[in-house]
Amino acid sequence: MIRFDALRVAYDDSVALHGLDLEVAEGEFFTLLGPSGCGKTTALRALAGFVQPTSGRVHVDGRDVTDVPSERRGVGMVFQSYALFPSMTVAENIAFGLSVQRVAKAEQRERVDRVADQVGLRPEQLRRGVAELSGGQQQRVAIARALVLRPRILLLDEPLSNLDAKLRVQLRGELQRLQREVGITTVYVTHDQEEALALSDRIAVLSEGRLAQVGTPREVYEQPASAQVCDFVGEATRLTDAQRSVLAGLDGEEDVWVRPEHVRLAVDGGAAAVVRTLAYRGPSTLVGLELAGDPLLAAVPSASAAGLSLGDPVAVGLDADRVHRFGAAR
Numbered sequence: 001m002i003r004f005d006a007l008r009v010a011y012d013d014s015v016a017l018h019g020l021d022l023e024v025a026e027g028e029f030f031t032l033l034g035p036s037g038c039g040k041t042t043a044l045r046a047l048a049g050f051v052q053p054t055s056g057r058v059h060v061d062g063r064d065v066t067d068v069p070s071e072r073r074g075v076g077m078v079f080q081s082y083a084l085f086p087s088m089t090v091a092e093n094i095a096f097g098l099s100v101q102r103v104a105k106a107e108q109r110e111r112v113d114r115v116a117d118q119v120g121l122r123p124e125q126l127r128r129g130v131a132e133l134s135g136g137q138q139q140r141v142a143i144a145r146a147l148v149l150r151p152r153i154l155l156l157d158e159p160l161s162n163l164d165a166k167l168r169v170q171l172r173g174e175l176q177r178l179q180r181e182v183g184i185t186t187v188y189v190t191h192d193q194e195e196a197l198a199l200s201d202r203i204a205v206l207s208e209g210r211l212a213q214v215g216t217p218r219e220v221y222e223q224p225a226s227a228q229v230c231d232f233v234g235e236a237t238r239l240t241d242a243q244r245s246v247l248a249g250l251d252g253e254e255d256v257w258v259r260p261e262h263v264r265l266a267v268d269g270g271a272a273a274v275v276r277t278l279a280y281r282g283p284s285t286l287v288g289l290e291l292a293g294d295p296l297l298a299a300v301p302s303a304s305a306a307g308l309s310l311g312d313p314v315a316v317g318l319d320a321d322r323v324h325r326f327g328a329a330r
């Protein structure tokens with residue numbers, strides 16, 4: 001459906017993308033994930049036609065669209081800021097692209113009503129000004145404005161980043177439902193790992209303009225391709241030499257990383273550690289430990305952590321088969 005072939009984007013001496021090779025399947029919810037400045041938004045904007053590559057090509061449905069104008073690529077874009085028109089009603093905002101295309105008024109009304117229902121906007125809200133809506137409702141308007149044009153591809157550039165945490169969780173579920181219902185190929189940009197893991201069919205992790213890994217959420221989290229990916233996606237601790245010397249089965253020259261959920265706490269029978277922090281997270285508690293003079297994170301059921309206090313001595317163990325080993329760069 002979508003293919004980036006050796007896509008390179010440079011601005012003077014700064015390179016935003018270093019020869020990106022990537023494919024997105026039809027109907028897929030595909031996420032570009034990475035920290036600020038990694039090139040994810042540049043890749044999205046190159047697909048949309050807002051950025052001209054320095055070299056390389058962009059293909060959609062087997063057609064080279066690298067030099068095709070944005071409005072002829074069959075893509076709909078939802079921006080981080082939503083980019084709505086404050087002087088227009090909700091219905092007028094949604095219908096704007098149809099008006100530009102000179103679609104008949106009766107068809108405009110029909111398509112606006114249908115897409116508004118799909119995204120959960122009530123008929124009475126269509127008559128309001130966008131300034132009267134909440135952030136979550138404005139986001140729905142922005143998505144509706146993109147979908148009403150019936151694009152082949154929906155592009156979403158950090159659309160939930162301006163919302164509060166609870167609303168983000170609610171709307172990402174609705175986004176996933178809507179994408180499945182409509183069946184549209186979706187490319188989503190975010191720096192939020194939890195969001196990417198929850199929403200995506202597959203994820204591409206970008207770092208400094210280069211592709212670090214592509215895979216399902218489970219593959220990226222449980223089988224990270226590098227220490228860089230392991231460190232960015234989810235929480236993990238890089239074990240120091242001193243920590244490895246007191247933990248069983250961790251000899252070798254590789255970098256060794258461990259997820260908090262794979263660290264076990266016990267009264268005895270393991271390496272001696274001290275509780276330094278406790279972060280309650282509902283069903284689980286993130287325990288910050290000091291082991292061999294360095295920090296180590298453990299995630300334990302909150303019921304088990306209820307009896308812990310700062311400064312408590314605990315025994316630490318982990319399964320050597322569950323750690324991640326990378327290279328020999330220590």
